[in-house]
Amino acid sequence: MTILTDKHKKKTAAPRKISTAFLLLFIVITNPLAAYGSNANVPEPGKTQETTQESVQQESQPDTPEAQKEDQLHVLPAADPDLAQIPDQNEPVYEPVSHTQDTFFYRKTLKGIYSSTDLYFYVEDYWDTKYVYAKIQYDVSQLIESAASSVTFSVNDVPVQSYKLEYKDGNSQILYVKIPMDQVHTGFNSLSVSAYARLFDEQGCVDDYSDANWLSIADTSYIRCGYESRDPEHRISYYPYPFMAAYEPAGKGLVIAVSDKAASGEVAAAMNLMADLSKHTGKRNDIELCRISDLKNYQPSETILISDYNDLPSEYKDKMTKAPDSSGNAIVNFIDDSNAKPLLIITSNDDSSLMEAADMLMDENRRKQETGNLAVIEKGSGQLAVNAAKQSDMTAWNYTLEDIMGSGLSYVGPFHQEKYIYLPVSKDFVLAQGGKAVLKFRYSENLDFKRSLITVFWGDVPCASKRLSQEKASGDELTFEMPGDVTGTSASSLKITFDLELPDLLCTPRQSDMPWAYVSRESAIFLPPAADITLSFDSRVSPFSRNGKFNDVLLILSDEPTSVELNLLGQILAMYGEEAKPYGTILVKRAGEFNGKEGDYNIITAGTRNGNAFISQINNNLAFKFAQDGASFESNEQLVLSREYAGKIGIMQLLKSPYSLNRGMLVLTGSNDETLKNLLDYLRDSSKREELKKDCVIIDASQNITALKFIKDEEGKEGPTLAEKLVRNRRSLVFTAIATSAMFLMLLAVIIILLRMRSYRKKNEE
Structure with missing residues (x-):
């Protein structure tokens, strides 16, 4: 959008100062996104424009600690091979614990002089974690030079161990990494593997053949956490523990019961919790759904009971800490049943409030506030979250790297480097027309700029690329729209690759000479979802x-x-x-x-x-x-x-x-x-x-x-019917109607003004 200076505004001011106002109104109505500019940052989801402007002002300030932290990412984390140790091939020995959790990985291959990958593991808040270690089974290229190659392991970006890399007659090798407990925290943790691999042959260094220096991590590798389970202390904030626990991933013994009346609100809340709890099940889902009178047939080890208070048997009412009042509020009470087994009672005098209680338990931000065994959910309190979600949907699908990853992307080392951005979209996501990306990045100036470039992939489909240049090394940008052939498809990640070629790569480059690139955390992605439904079991979630x-x-x-x-409905809700x-x-x-x-x-x-x-x-x-x-x-x-x-x-x-x-x-x-x-x-x-x-x-x-297959594909259709177009494009039609009406009113106003001006001129001429 062209921005008029004060000088220009004075020159283009219309009689009666009306045209400028109409022009601005016309721009806003006909192109509401123009206010951001074609290359502007897309606002963060859920934030107002005022908040976005405020963040832009902060970004324009001089170097911040965060910016300094980003600059430090350009330093090569791999250790000097001369200082690396011989790989530890002995499994660590610890005191016995009640439970262990192993996290396995897909096969990963690292290529090039310097390359890295991240392995993730999760620590539950109810674990009293005693130890964590990794078992890595790997293979390396027979061409690597062991005296100049090493691998470094970092936990949550803190280096903890470096080992030498050496070829072993084509055999797979195993090493163990002890992970310091002071570097492990609740939630997701990362174990980064950074390889520094050099190539030699009879004639000397051949690092230019970068695909030949590789390290492959097998899918038998894992990270093991040993832990004891904490006492839940009847704290609602621990939910879904102890009703679901990592040591019983199938949910065997857990029963969700509704009253014998099976009122609509009870069943809806039960199905919602069934789906939520099923996220924690593994290869099998043994959670049961039944009526209260059928509980005796299951002998549950944990029970979640959802019932209107009037239909709740007296044996459960007598155990409750507090009864719901007549206001329609819901009560969530974590107690023990008559067999001293965990019992969660969800009840209310208003059937519709039970769903709100289920939503509270599913909402981690709200649930973590309930540190006792009793929670009162006020009727209508969930509507605030619902309204916020609706408001967020209006500006959703705008992401920055900071939203997704918390930071930017750092690339270190020559040749081909690639990083993945795992998109925060649901499995039912399909890309609609109009997707866009604005990537802001910088890179070192010691590159061969005739051969260095950035490429972006939607999944594995290339979308855009740009050659790097010395003039823009300190601040470059790639803006592109998603190509038409990826519209209507889904992907769980974007891949951003850099080819960082050096003009004269010495056989033993110093660390300070290593080329680097950095994609800024302000880089933005706009991913609008398609509205069409897919009626096929191949699409696991659409349209439900x-x-x-x-x-x-x-x-x-x-x-x-x-x-x-x-139970059948519960399992299908768990699937969808x-x-x-x-x-x-x-x-x-x-x-x-x-x-x-x-x-x-x-x-x-x-x-x-x-x-x-x-x-x-x-x-x-x-x-x-x-x-x-x-x-x-x-x-x-x-x-x-x-x-x-x-x-x-x-x-x-x-x-x-x-x-x-x-x-x-x-x-x-x-x-x-x-x-x-x-x-x-x-x-x-x-x-x-x-x-x-x-x-x-x-x-x-x-x-x-x-x-x-009985539902016919719609590819052969000439197009959707008028009724289908109205249903699919309700929001667009409403917007179009408003915009058209506004434009009509503006046109009418302009005509009236012109007529008045003409009449005024005639009077002056007379």
């Missing part, structure tokens, strides 16, 4: 989850839901809520309560035709319809079912909702409880969930699956 939250999900239960039905953030939308209705006119939701239902009246209602919409007696399924044009087989299978079917455009429906059906249990057992295994494909899956008694 969006931005990591449940997306207008309506669960339709039978009028008398069974434990099998509740892999990221399960709070403040999503889950509603629950009985089949007899459902009104098709209120069906503007993504619907999930489960049960049999004879048990769930809603399934009977939509039978004609199913790819595999029930026979008239409801005891088996009918064949269709894609698969002929034998009579016996048709009565022993469970089917999961995705279809377009018949009640609303651009909505989906998932139906989990079987002819009886036994076939539903087969579906349930299948979904408990996370590895089997990965086998789900297409939009219809048949699961037999042996848990063999048959995947079929």
Whole structure:
């Protein structure tokens, strides 16, 4: 946007001082992003423009401690090979502990004279950690010179150990790294591996062949934490511990129970917590859902009980520290049951408040404030967070490197260097048109600028590149829009690579001569999400989850839901809520309560035709319809079912909702409880969930699956209907209508002004 100086403003001022105001109004309305400029920083998500301007003022100040810290990142962290030690091949010995947690890694390969990678491990706040060490199995190139090569390990950016690198007759090698406990903190920790590898042959140094000096870390490498579990002390802030713990990753023994009435608010809250707790399960999910009267059938080791206070049995009321009042507030009380096992009671006199209590438990910032065993959640308190989330959505998808990583990206060493930015997007993310990146970076001046460049990748697809130049070494910029061929695709990371070529690379370069590059923390990325839905099990979350939250999900239960039905819905919510953030939308209705006119939701239902009246209602919409007696399924044009087989299978079917455009429906059906249990057992295994494909899956008694596709691709369509366009582009249409109206009013005002000016001139001429 052209900025007018005071001098220019005086020259271009219009009669009656109206044109300037109209011009500014026209610019703001027709291009609301123009105020930032084409190369301006994109505002941080959730911040107002005032806050962003304030941060810009701070950035313009002289060198800050943070800036000095960035400059220090250019120093090569690898140790002098002469000072490195022989690798420690003996596993450390510590005092026995009750629990250990191993974090394994994908295979990683480091190439070049200098290269590094980060391995991450997590320490829970309820761990009393006694020791941490790493076992690294690795291979190195046979061409490296051991006298001039080393590997350095750093914990949270603090170097802790350096070892020599040496080729061992093609055999894999193992080394151990003891990690100092004073460098380990609660939450994510990083173990950085920095390799400094030189190449020699019979004729001397051959470092120019940079792909030949490599170090490969095997996927059998791991970091082991040994710990004792802390006493939870009935503190709500420790949730989900002890109800979920790393030493019982399947959640076996945990039961989430609702009252025998199974009111809508109780089931919605239970499903929300089921999805949240399932994030902590490993290969299998053994968490159970049931009614209170069925608890005796499970003998739980931990219980979460969600109930309207009026429907809560007296044996639980008597144990509570405090009862809810008539204001509609919810109570969360962490106590012990009659068997001295952990019990979390969530109750209220208002059914709708139970979901707010579940959201509080899922919201770490709110939960950590509850250091006692009793929490009172005021009715409507969650709405503040919901409104904040909606406001954030309006400016979301604008990120800086500081938002994502807390700092910039540092590159040290010659030749090809690459770093990954792991994007803070949910698994349901698909890039819409209009994505943009503004990268600000600087680099050393000792490069061969004819051969040095920066390249950016969307996943593994190259998007943009730029040659480096000596004139801009102290401050360069790469601005680009995401190319059209990556629109409509997803990626979990951006890869930024530098090729830092030196004109005359000596065989033993000094550390001070090492080339470097730094991508500033102010670099910004704009990633708008696409709004279209995908009805396929290949897409694990669409359309039932969006931005990591449940997306207008309506669960339709039978009028008398069974434990099998509740568990089946719980497991499917666990699958679609892999990221399960709070403040999503889950509603629950009985089949007899459902009104098709209120069906503007993504619907999930489960049960049999004879048990769930809603399934009977939509039978004609199913790819595999029930026979008239409801005891088996009918064949269709894609698969002929034998009579016996048709009565022993469970089917999961995705279809377009018949009640609303651009909505989906998932139906989990079987002819009886036994076939539903087969579906349930299948979904408990996370590895089997990965086998789900297409939009219809048949699961037999042996848990063999048959995947079929019934929903036709829309590639051949001429375009969406007018109604579909209205549904998909509601926000854009509203904005367009407002902008068009404003432009019309401005045009009308200009015409009136011109007419008045013409009339005024005529009078003067007369």
